[in-house]
Amino acid sequence: xxxxxxxxxxxxxxxxxxxxxxxxxxxxxxxxxxxxxxxxxxxxxxxxxxxxxxxxxxxxxxxxxxxxxxxxxxxxxxxxxxxxxxxxxxxxxxxxxxxxxxxxxxxxxxxxxxxxxxxxxxxxxxxxxxxxxxxxxxxxxxxxxxxxxxxxxxxxxxxxxxxxxxxxxxxxxxxxxxxxxxxxxxxxxxxxxxxxxxxxxxxxxxxxxxxxxxxxxxxxxxxxxxxxxxxxxxxxxxxxxxxxxxxxxxxxxxxxxxxxxxxxxxxxxxxxxxxxxxxxxxxxxxxxxxxxxxxxxxxxxxxxxxxxxxxxxxxxxxxxxxxxxxxxxxxxxxxxxxxxxxxxxxxxxxxxxxxxxxxxxxxxxxxxxxxxxxxxxxxxxxxxxxxxxxxxxxxxxxxxxxxxxxxxxxxxxxxxxxxxxxxxxxxxxxxxxxxxxxxxxxxxxxxxxxxxxxxxxxxxxxxxxxxxxxxx
Numbered sequence: 262x263x264x265x266x267x268x269x270x271x272x273x274x275x276x277x278x279x280x281x282x283x284x285x286x287x288x289x290x291x292x293x294x295x296x297x298x299x300x301x302x303x304x305x306x307x308x309x310x311x312x313x314x315x316x317x318x319x320x321x322x323x324x325x326x327x328x329x330x331x332x333x334x335x336x337x338x339x340x341x342x343x344x345x346x347x348x349x350x351x352x353x354x355x356x357x358x359x360x361x362x363x364x365x366x367x368x369x370x371x372x373x374x375x376x377x378x379x380x381x382x383x384x385x386x387x388x389x390x391x392x393x394x395x396x397x398x399x400x401x402x403x404x405x406x407x408x409x410x411x412x413x414x415x416x417x418x419x420x421x422x423x424x425x426x427x428x429x430x431x432x433x434x435x436x437x438x439x440x441x442x443x444x445x446x447x448x449x450x451x452x453x454x455x456x457x458x459x460x461x462x463x464x465x466x467x468x469x470x471x472x473x474x475x476x477x478x479x480x481x482x483x484x485x486x487x488x489x490x491x492x493x494x495x496x497x498x499x500x501x502x503x504x505x506x507x508x509x510x511x512x513x514x515x516x517x518x519x520x521x522x523x524x525x526x527x528x529x530x531x532x533x534x535x536x537x538x539x540x541x542x543x544x545x546x547x548x549x550x551x552x553x554x555x556x557x558x559x560x561x562x563x564x565x566x567x568x569x570x571x572x573x574x575x576x577x578x579x580x581x582x583x584x585x586x587x588x589x590x591x592x593x594x595x596x597x598x599x600x601x602x603x604x605x606x607x608x609x610x611x612x613x614x615x616x617x618x619x620x621x622x623x624x625x626x627x628x629x630x631x632x633x634x635x636x637x638x639x640x641x642x643x644x645x646x647x648x649x650x651x652x653x654x655x656x657x658x659x660x661x662x663x664x665x666x667x668x669x670x671x672x673x674x675x676x677x678x679x680x681x682x683x684x685x686x687x688x689x690x691x692x693x694x695x696x697x698x699x700x701x702x703x704x705x706x707x708x709x710x711x712x713x714x715x716x717x718x719x720x721x722x723x724x725x726x727x728x729x730x731x732x733x
Contacts, residue, residue, distance in 0.1 A: 274299060276310045283316055289324040292317070308340065315348055322355035327364070330355075334375065344375035350383050357390035365390045366403070384410075385418050392425045400425050416448050420457060427461025436461060452478065456489040463496030471496060487513070491524040498531025506531055522548065526559045533566025541566050542575070557588055564594055568601045576601065589621065592629040596636045608643040612656050615640060625665060638671040645674035650682050661694070669700045 279299045286292040296317045299307055309317075314337050321330040330352060337344050349372050356364040369387045372379050384407045391400035404422060408414070419439065426436035440458055443450055455478035462471040471493055475485060490513045497506040506528055513520060525548040532541035545563055548555060560583040567576040580598060583590060595618050602611040615637060625633040637660050644653035657675060660667060672695040679688040695701075 274307050276313050279307075279309070279313050280316055283313065283320065289320060289326060292320055293329070309342070311337075311342055311345070314342060315345075318348060319351060322352055325355075325359060327352070327356065331368075338375055344377055346372070346377050346380060346383055349375065349377060350386055353383070353387055353390065357393065360394060362390050362394040362396050362399075366399070381412050381415070381418075384412050385415075385421060388418065389421050392421055392428070395428060397425055397428060414446070414448070416443075416451055416454070419443060419448060420451070420453050423454060424457045424461075427457055427464075430465040433461055433465060433467075450478075450481075450483070452483040452486060452489075455483055456486055456492070459489050460492040463492045466496070466500065468493065468496045468500060468502075485518070487518050487521050487524065490518060491521065491527060494524055495527035495530075498527050498534070501531070501535060503528070503531040503535055503537075519551075522553050522556055522559060525553070526556070526562055529559065529566070530562045533562055533569070536570065538563070538566035538570050538572060538575075542579075545579075554586070555583075560588060560590075561594060564597060568597045571601070571604070573598075573601045573605060573607075592618065592623050592625075592632055595623065596632045599636045599640060603639055603643050606643075606647075608640060608647060609649065609652060611640045612644060612652055615656065616659070619659065619663070625663065634666050634668070637665050638668050641667075642671050642674045645678040648678060648681065650678050650684065650687075653678060654687060657691075667695075667698065667700075672698075672700050 279295065282295050283292050286295060296309070296313065299313075300309065314333060318330045318333050321327070321333070334344055334348070334352075349368060353365040353368050356362070356368065365387055369379065369383060372383070384403075388400055388403055388407065391397075391403060404418070407418075412418075423436045423439055426432040426439065436458060440450060440454060443454070455474055459471045459474050462468070462474070475489065475493060478485060478489075490509060494506045494509050497503070497509065510520060510524070510528065513524075525544050529541040529544045532538065532544065541563055545555065545559065548559070560579065563579055564576050564583075567573075567579065576598060580590065580594070595614055599611045599614050602608070602614070637656070641653050641656050641660070644650075644656065653675060657667070672691065675691050676688060676695070679691065
């Protein structure tokens with residue numbers, strides 16, 4: 262456990278006092294010191310009760326200190342303090358929060374070790390975690406075990422089961438069948454049931470049935486949520502049916518259901534895919550006007566739309582706004598901006614954005630490697646075409662230090678650029694690095710370099726080049 266460093270205590274101490282001190286301490290290590298030092302100071306008198314244990318465990322799992330939290334469970338057992346279902350369930354849920362569903366189910370199965378019999382609440386909570394984390398085979402097995410243990414089905418547990426079936430297109434029929442037979446067993450679908458099904462149908466492109474369910478749920482007195490409406494709006498936009506999506510948005514407003522960031526972002530995506538980035542920008546403005554903070558999806562959607570329509574100046578404005586909001590663009594967004602700048606021959610600006618990527622700590626990885634190679638080589642090649650040799654060479658050196666591959670075409674562009682400048686040292690260096698990287702200059706490039714060296718009375722170097730060509 263924590264350090265035995267002593268804490269300055271009063272003459273007497275109570276669990277309520279310890280609880281107050283732990284609650285006020287934000288540093289988890291110091292909170293643990295307070296917890297441990299209380300019993301160290303009053304070894305013959307003070308004992309933690311369930312409240313101090315529960316609070317300390319809560320703080321530990323909030324800080325992802327699960328090993329220490331589970332150690333406290335064993336200590337509670339040793340000190341004959343009841344380990345409640347709520348304490349164990351809080352650890353299960355915390356493991357689910359950090360995407361460790363197998364640990365959630367492990368802790369659940371440990372409940373009998375602490376003389377704690379799990380109730381329906383624990384079963385449904387763990388089932389929901391397994392479904393949320395796509396552990397579907399395990400979830401279905403867990404549900405069967407749950408029924409064998411005598412836990413009866415409820416609307417809540419059936420909703421979780423329906424959500425599991427909605428995860429895959431192949432099991433959507435099972436979800437609909439379960440939904441249609443719920444009333445036969447005395448269960449009435451609620452708003453969550455309808456919302457889950459509508460979301461699943463929209464995800465797999467079945468918008469017609471989703472809209473029918475929306476109408477049905479309203480006739481049954483179930484109020485659709487903003488999430489339900491957003492699911493259909495997103496589905497309509499994916500099918501390029503933006504006009505109907507806008508009508509649905511107006512329907513939401515008429516029913517006093519406020520759209521959220523995801524609603525507006527879905528509409529923006531629909532307009533951008535339809536080639537109407539100006540209308541997407543209007544939606545963006547409306548979202549800001551309603552004091553909703555655009556997220557990465559909002560900005561990425563609008564930036565892609567503007568770039569695809571060649572509106573680079575507007576895209577740059579939105580890009581700057583995004584950074585001012587504290588959001589960090591990824592390699593994909595930088596690549597989009599760089600390519601559009603190159604399309605309009607603004608090569609120096611494109612190079613500046615590549616430098617900015619480095620300053621922001623954006624490095625190539627397995628997923629973005631090819632993107633970095635394409636954008637960097639394109640900018641270097643483009644700078645060479647306008648004879649900006651200094652900027653091209655500067656970017657070239659930057660690329661080398663980060664291990665990004667240089668293509669044969671880019672090497673040839675650099676060679677031609679520096680030959681035209683009669684910069685023999687850089688020409689020789691690039692040629693050497695080109696050969697080291699397993700690239701050979703194109704045929705006409707040899708003549709250009711030979712002429713360059715000969716013009717500078719470098720006959721010896723010219724002969725070496727000819728020898729290399731003959732050996733190739």
